[in-house]
Amino acid sequence: xxxxxxxxxxxxxxxxxxxxVAEREGAPALFYVDLHLVHEVTSPQxxxxxxxxxxxxxxxxxTVATTDHSTPTTPRGLPIVDKTAAAQIDxxxxxxxxxxIPCYGLSSERQGIxxxxxxxxxxxxxxxxxxxxxxxxxxHGAFGALAFGxxxxxxxxxxxxxxxLQQPSKTFAVRVDGxxxxxxxxxxxxxxxxxxxxxGGGTGCVIEYCGSAIRALSMxxxxxxxxxxxEGGARGGLIAPDATTYQYVAGRPFSPKGAxxxxxxxxxxxxxxxxxxxxxREVSIDANALEPMITFGTNPGMGIPIxxxxxxxxxxxxxxxxxTLHKALQYMDLPxxxxxxxxxxxxxxxxxxxxxxxxxxxxxADILKGRKVNPHVRVMVVPGSQHVRAxxxxxxxxxxxxxxxxxxxxxxxxMCIAMNGDQLQPGEYSVSTSNRNFEGxxxxxxxxxxxxxxxAAATAVTGVxxxxxxxx
Amino acid sequence: xxxxxxxxxxxxxxxxAPKRFESHFVILPIDNIDTDQIIPARFLKTIxxxxxxxxxxxxxxxxxxxxxxxxxxxxxxEAVRAQVLVAGDNFGCGSSREHAPWALTQFGFRAVxxxxxxxxxxxxxxxxxxxxxxxxxxxHAALLASPGAIVRIxxxxxxLTLEDGRSVEFPIDPFAKHCLLEGVDELGYxxxxxxxxxxxxxxxxGSINTLA
Numbered sequence: 001x002x003x004x005x006x007x008x009x010x011x012x013x014x015x016x017x018x019x020x021v022a023e024r025e026g027a028p029a030l031f032y033v034d035l036h037l038v039h040e041v042t043s044p045q046x047x048x049x050x051x052x053x054x055x056x057x058x059x060x061x062x063t064v065a066t067t068d069h070s071t072p073t074t075p076r077g078l079p080i081v082d083k084t085a086a087a088q089i090d091x092x093x094x095x096x097x098x099x100x101i102p103c104y105g106l107s108s109e110r111q112g113i114x115x116x117x118x119x120x121x122x123x124x125x126x127x128x129x130x131x132x133x134x135x136x137x138x139x140h141g142a143f144g145a146l147a148f149g150x151x152x153x154x155x156x157x158x159x160x161x162x163x164x165l166q167q168p169s170k171t172f173a174v175r176v177d178g179x180x181x182x183x184x185x186x187x188x189x190x191x192x193x194x195x196x197x198x199x200g201g202g203t204g205c206v207i208e209y210c211g212s213a214i215r216a217l218s219m220x221x222x223x224x225x226x227x228x229x230x231e232g233g234a235r236g237g238l239i240a241p242d243a244t245t246y247q248y249v250a251g252r253p254f255s256p257k258g259a260x261x262x263x264x265x266x267x268x269x270x271x272x273x274x275x276x277x278x279x280x281r282e283v284s285i286d287a288n289a290l291e292p293m294i295t296f297g298t299n300p301g302m303g304i305p306i307x308x309x310x311x312x313x314x315x316x317x318x319x320x321x322x323x324t325l326h327k328a329l330q331y332m333d334l335p336x337x338x339x340x341x342x343x344x345x346x347x348x349x350x351x352x353x354x355x356x357x358x359x360x361x362x363x364x365a366d367i368l369k370g371r372k373v374n375p376h377v378r379v380m381v382v383p384g385s386q387h388v389r390a391x392x393x394x395x396x397x398x399x400x401x402x403x404x405x406x407x408x409x410x411x412x413x414x415m416c417i418a419m420n421g422d423q424l425q426p427g428e429y430s431v432s433t434s435n436r437n438f439e440g441x442x443x444x445x446x447x448x449x450x451x452x453x454x455x456a457a458a459t460a461v462t463g464v465x466x467x468x469x470x471x472x
Numbered sequence: 473x474x475x476x477x478x479x480x481x482x483x484x485x486x487x488x489a490p491k492r493f494e495s496h497f498v499i500l501p502i503d504n505i506d507t508d509q510i511i512p513a514r515f516l517k518t519i520x521x522x523x524x525x526x527x528x529x530x531x532x533x534x535x536x537x538x539x540x541x542x543x544x545x546x547x548x549x550e551a552v553r554a555q556v557l558v559a560g561d562n563f564g565c566g567s568s569r570e571h572a573p574w575a576l577t578q579f580g581f582r583a584v585x586x587x588x589x590x591x592x593x594x595x596x597x598x599x600x601x602x603x604x605x606x607x608x609x610x611x612h613a614a615l616l617a618s619p620g621a622i623v624r625i626x627x628x629x630x631x632l633t634l635e636d637g638r639s640v641e642f643p644i645d646p647f648a649k650h651c652l653l654e655g656v657d658e659l660g661y662x663x664x665x666x667x668x669x670x671x672x673x674x675x676x677x678g679s680i681n682t683l684a
Contacts, residue, residue, distance in 0.1 A: 022668040027647045030665055032672055033678060035672060042569065044519035049659075058669075061682040070517050084517040091519050134569040135592060151570035151596035161662045163655055165647070166545065199504050200562035237592050254683060261508060267679060299565070301502050320560050320616075324503040417513045424535070436568060438508040440531045455622055472490070 010025035010438040011240050012171045014207045014248045015146040015271070015310025021163055030166065031166040034128040035140075036158045037114045038065035038101065040092040041419070042133030047095040048246045059097040064123060065096050065103040072417045073382050073409035076106060082344045082421060090229035099159070112385020112411045113141040115353040119223065120387050122471040126241035131158060136353045136435065137228040141238030142222035143245055144271050146206065148235040160428040161403035169235060170280040172205035182389045183469040185363070186221035187355060187452035188431070190228040191274035191293035191303045192285060198292040199301035202234030205281065208273065209239050213287035220357040227354045228435050231300035292468055293370070294340055295437050295450040297328035302437070303450070304340075306467045312336035329441055332447050333427075340449065348379045348460040350453055351409075352416035355433035356384030360453045361392050365400045367457035369472060373405035374463030380407045380422065382414040406460065418443045431459040491653060492626040493582065495672045498545050501616050504594060505559050506566035507593065511575045513567075517534035524571055525578030546579070555582045556623055564593025564604075573600040583625055585632065587612050598648040599658065605642045608653075614638070618670055 001395050009017075018177055021030040036059075043065070050057070057063060070085040072078070080086035089106065096103035104110040110117060115136055118124040128145035130140040133155045140147035175187055192199075207229050209222075217225065222239050229237025239245075246265055249255045256264040291305035304310065304327075313329065313336060316322040329336060334343070350356070357452045361383065373379045381401045383389040389411055392398055415422040416434035424430055425448025433456050437448035450466065458468035515527045533544050540547040543553040557576070563586040564572060573596045576584065594604045603625065607615070615623070616632060624633040627649065633639040651658060673680065 021672040022665055027661075029644070030662065030668065041516050045521045045570075048519075054657075055663075056477070059682075061681070061684050064683065069513075082517070082570075086519050088519055122630070123683075128681070133568055135566065149568035149592055151568055151592060151599065151601040153570060153596065157659050157662055160659060161666075161669060162673075163662055163665075165658060195556065200588060203562070203588060230566075231588060233562065254681070256681060263678075264681075299506065320501060320503055324560065327502065334574075335474055342668065369473070371584055374684060377673065392557075419513050436506075436566065438506045441508050444512070444514075444531055445536075 001023050006455070008274040009172050010208060010273040010277045010279060011238065011271050012146065012169065012208060013146060015129065016126055016168050016328040019128065019146070026166045028165040030401070031156050031158060031164045033130065033162050033164060033463035034062060035123055035136070035388060036162070037118055037128045037130065038063060038086045038155070039069055039134065040067050041153055042152050043095065044091050045086065046151050046159055047099065049156040050099070050159055053158045054102065056331065057101060060100040062162060063101045063159070064268055065092060065101050066111055066114055066117055067105055069413045069417060070204050070217060071106065071412040073412045073414045073422055074418050085420060095340050099222050109386050109390070110465035112355065112387065113353045114411055115223070115227065116356060116384030116388065119143065119219070120252070120385060122249055122255030125249055125255065125264070126245060127271050131164065133228040135207055136227050138234070138236045139223050139227040139353055140379040141226040141229065141236050142219060143249065144238055144241035144268065146236060146238065146324070149230065162272050165230045169206040170204050172202055172207045173214050173282040175205050175211040175284045176209065176287050177211040177284070179216070179289060180212050180213060180287050183292055183454060183472055184290050185452040185454060186217055186224040188283065188290050188293040189287065190225045191295065191300070191450065193283070194228065194232045194286070194289055194301050195293065195303035197232050197283060199231060199299045200233040202232040203231065205234045207232070207234045208279070209237060214239055215242065215386070218359060219244060220359040224354055228300065231435055241268050248352050257332045283360070292452060292455050294455060294465065295448070296332065296334060296340055297325065298437055298439050299328070300437060300450060302328060304457070306341060307339060309332055309337050341467055343465045344378060344429070345431050345449070345459055346461060347424055347430040347464065349415045349430055349432040349434065350456050351380065351382030351384065352434035352468070353384065353413070354435045356382060356388065357451050358388050360433065361388065361397050364453045364457040367468065368404040368406065369400050369458065371404055371461045373460050376463050377460055378407070379405065379424050379460045380409060380415060382409045382422070383411050385411045387470045415442050417441070431456045431465060490582065491588055491628050493555065494551055494622055494624045495582070496553055496620065496622055497556035497558050497585070497615065498551045498554045499616055499619055500545060500557065500559045503560035504562045504565055507509045507564060507569050507572040508566055508615070510564065510572040511569065514655050516569060521574050522578070524575040525580070528575040528579045534613060548619065555580060556625070557583070558585045559580050560586065561588050564597070565590040568592045569598070570600070573597045573602045577602050585612070585615060590635060598645065601652060603627065603644070606650065607632060607640055611640050612640065
């Protein structure tokens with residue numbers, strides 16, 4: 001009998017198959033987790049569950065915790081004003097002590113947003129499965145890892161067993177070919193994709209980003225793209241590893257060393273999608289045609305090129321869709337049919353797991369250098385980690401921000417989720433480099449325009465939504 | 473489908489989902505209702521699972537002074553007895569917070585009906601006895617057009633029946649259905665597979681990158 005040709009597989013299917021522990025009829029697969037990241041908000045109830053059952057953490061050596069969501073970005077020496085936040089942070093540190101999990105807490109120089117520290121410490125590596133009780137875990141997909149957010153029940157499952165019950169996802173190829181024009185960034189690629197497929201367009205899928213424009217991105221830019229996969233409804237999004245990936249991972253505190261490194265790279269080279277493998281769905285984007293993107297509404301799919309007009313609900317046939325857009329524009333208090341450029345803002349936020357890495361801060365500093373923040377705008381720059389903060393200070397970026405009139409903060413999620421006191425006041429507008437513009441996301445009654453660090457910095461200078469290409 | 477009875481552990485801890493129930497429903501005719509609306513992030517500083525029902529849809533439900541908005545559906549008398557929420561497409565998008573289904577169930581909901589659900593919300597709901605029920609657009613439109621009506625939901629048969637007698641079958645993951653009907657605890661089920669996990673770890677010992 002002729003040997004059957006090997007089935008061509010995508011990187012998504014390869015990583016999935018490598019992590020199936022057991023399969024039983026009538027039940028989802030038992031799926032192994034290589035790295036479990038933990039933070040203060042979605043874990044306390046899971047640790048309570050372990051205590052109730054008298055269970056231990058199965059693999060504390062595959063588990064890392066940090067504080068980020070409810071963490072103040074004021075100077076670290078100051079007491080935490082919000083008692084519930086303080087109690088939550090204390091509880092994480094106590095849980096980590098009790099269960100033997102390394103915790104990079106407030107006093108650690110490794111503290112930071114969970115999706116920033118994983119990669120910078122070399123914890124995130126190609127071919128891994130990474131989970132966290134946070135939907136932006138998709139960020140780690142930039143390394144060619146299968147990474148997704150889970151709920152607190154599943155956090156408990158992983159703590160106890162290092163496993164999850166999972167169904168395989170559908171595969172979705174997003175091809176981005178061409179070259180980005182000056183002023184157009186990785187953030188604009190992902191905002192354009194979400195505008196194209198819609199906020200639920202990737203439901204049930206893991207995305208593989210491919211094409212020449214993706215290959216040309218740095219690791220930090222790839223993280224920005226993968227980070228917002230969830231905003232297109234996909235649980236995960238990944239990019240096959242290549243020389244850019246290996247160069248980034250090499251030499252970090254937890255990356256393999258010596259012979260282990262060589263063995264790891266040999267394994268990683270097997271990961272990319274086989275020539276001729278097929279996906280359940282494919283979409284293409286022309287990078288040459290992209291402009292800086294900005295959102296106008298109350299979900300991340302409501303995005304437009306900066307020169308385009310806000311859509312008119314009257315032009316939409318489906319009644320529920322029309323009502324949804326109408327409600328969004330009402331909340332944002334924006335007229336339909338006009339571009340956003342020139343619209344005044346109160347706050348500019350540069351930070352979040354989407355755009356708080358050193359290259360994001362450098363991009364913003366390039367615009368702000370030698371310029372002043374508009375006096376009507378409050379500008380917050382929040383580095384993603386203490387490591388990013390230290391590097392920015394070593395490069396003098398903090399001085400550029402301060403001299404321009406921006407507020408230079410400690411590391412954390414900050415105004416992306418507004419749990420820590422950093423927030424918009426009702427009715428205020430922000431341009432934010434974060435990932436969600438839902439109603440009240442940055443503070444009750446606050447109104448968010450999502451954009452790149454370049455657009456945010458340009459807006460900080462002028463005080464109104466600005467096409468950064470006019471300042472380059 | 474057969475499951476070893478040994479997997480059925482810790483039943484006292486878990487509420488077994490009702491096999492069938494009838495209820496009034498409330499309507500939120502908005503697409504893409506995200507978890508920040510279901511429960512705003514500032515309420516996630518709790519270290520408990522309880523007390524979240526009062527915070528459900530907080531910013532839609534209460535005005536700046538904290539008084540209930542009388543025009544919001546959950547503040548109307550009919551919402552008190554409703555166990556079913558009918559909402560627009562892609563319900564539960566956004567964050568992975570399990571506080572969303574905790575808040576919905578603590579308010580009294582046992583099912584949300586939509587044309588689609590976000591993945592993580594759907595999974596979180598099934599782990600908390602909240603049924604995410606997907607119906608076709610015509611049935612969805614009929615529900616939206618009949619406020620004050622009653623639906624019957626039968627989990628075992630996977631059917632949703634309207635007052636006018638129309639009935640649709642809804643999809644549900646068979647394992648989740650089994651867990652809900654029989655009170656199977658998922659963590660207990662995984663713990664039973666310890667030997668499979670141990671041998672998997674042994675097989676991959678060289679390629680699992682530990683912190684050590």
